[in-house]
Amino acid sequence: MRPKVAIVGVGPGGPAQVTPAAREALRSSEMVVSWDLNLGPVRELVAGKQIWLQRPADYRDVAARAARAAFATGAATAVVRIGDPTVSGGLDNLLELYAGAEVRVVPGISSVQAAAAVAGIELHRAVVFSFHDEDRRNAEERDFLLEAHRRGRHLVVLVGPSMRPADLAQFLMENGTDPATPAVVGSRLTLPEERVDRCTLAEMALREYDWLSVVVV
Numbered sequence: 659m660r661p662k663v664a665i666v667g668v669g670p671g672g673p674a675q676v677t678p679a680a681r682e683a684l685r686s687s688e689m690v691v692s693w694d695l696n697l698g699p700v701r702e703l704v705a706g707k708q709i710w711l712q713r714p715a716d717y718r719d720v721a722a723r724a725a726r727a728a729f730a731t732g733a734a735t736a737v738v739r740i741g742d743p744t745v746s747g748g749l750d751n752l753l754e755l756y757a758g759a760e761v762r763v764v765p766g767i768s769s770v771q772a773a774a775a776v777a778g779i780e781l782h783r784a785v786v787f788s789f790h791d792e793d794r795r796n797a798e799e800r801d802f803l804l805e806a807h808r809r810g811r812h813l814v815v816l817v818g819p820s821m822r823p824a825d826l827a828q829f830l831m832e833n834g835t836d837p838a839t840p841a842v843v844g845s846r847l848t849l850p851e852e853r854v855d856r857c858t859l860a861e862m863a864l865r866e867y868d869w870l871s872v873v874v875v
């Protein structure tokens with residue numbers, strides 16, 4: 659069967675950031691595939707549906723089994739992504755997994771936009787980096803960070819275990835960036851626990867932040 663599959667961005671966490679289009683895509687789905695965290699702002703919309711919950715230990719397996727079930731039954735399927743699916747959301751893998759289905763991507767508000775908004779920068783003058791996943795290309799990405807900064811672009815960085823805000827600050831300073839360079843760290847943006855730290859690289863290098871953070875330099 660050729661199932662209808664919506665890859666749905668639900669925004670950075672606050673219920674007010676879920677778009678009407680995302681709500682509609684979830685309402686009209688029969689089956690939902692998601693990490694628990696991603697369901698936060700839309701939990702009541704998916705109540706009663708068949709939910710495939712992904713966890714760190716089994717997320718690939720759950721994704722593959724859910725896709726097989728969608729093709730076998732033709733169930734209208736919503737794959738939920740935090741923020742926007744086109745930003746560090748595993749979109750390439752999903753499009754491969756659902757090749758042959760009737761797929762549409764429902765954009766969401768990204769944490770990148772939320773961070774750009776609190777920092778007051780224009781995204782077309784920035785380069786977006788993601789260190790969320792352990793990736794073989796991380797060394798290449800680090801070189802590109804320096805190049806983008808040298809060329810006067812803002813850096814918008816989704817941090818991860820291999821690149822926390824302190825690591826980023828340290829890396830930029832070790833490679834010649836002025837320690838007084840201003841930065842903004844947005845943590846848990848749009849959630850009730852939201853924190854925004856306006857600091858310098860030197861200060862950022864000494865601070866700990868929530869893992870759910872975006873840095874703008």
Ligand SMILES: C[S@@+](CC[C@H](N)C(=O)[O-])C[C@H]1O[C@@H](n2cnc3c(N)ncnc32)[C@H](O)[C@@H]1O
Binds near residue numbers: 815872
């Ligand atoms: C797997 S990526 C997903 C990005 C997502 N697709 C987006 O558009 O925001 C997860 C990373 O997004 C960032 N992130 C997601 N939600 C956030 C929030 N509410 N506040 C700050 N950073 C957030 C963090 O850097 C986190 O490590």
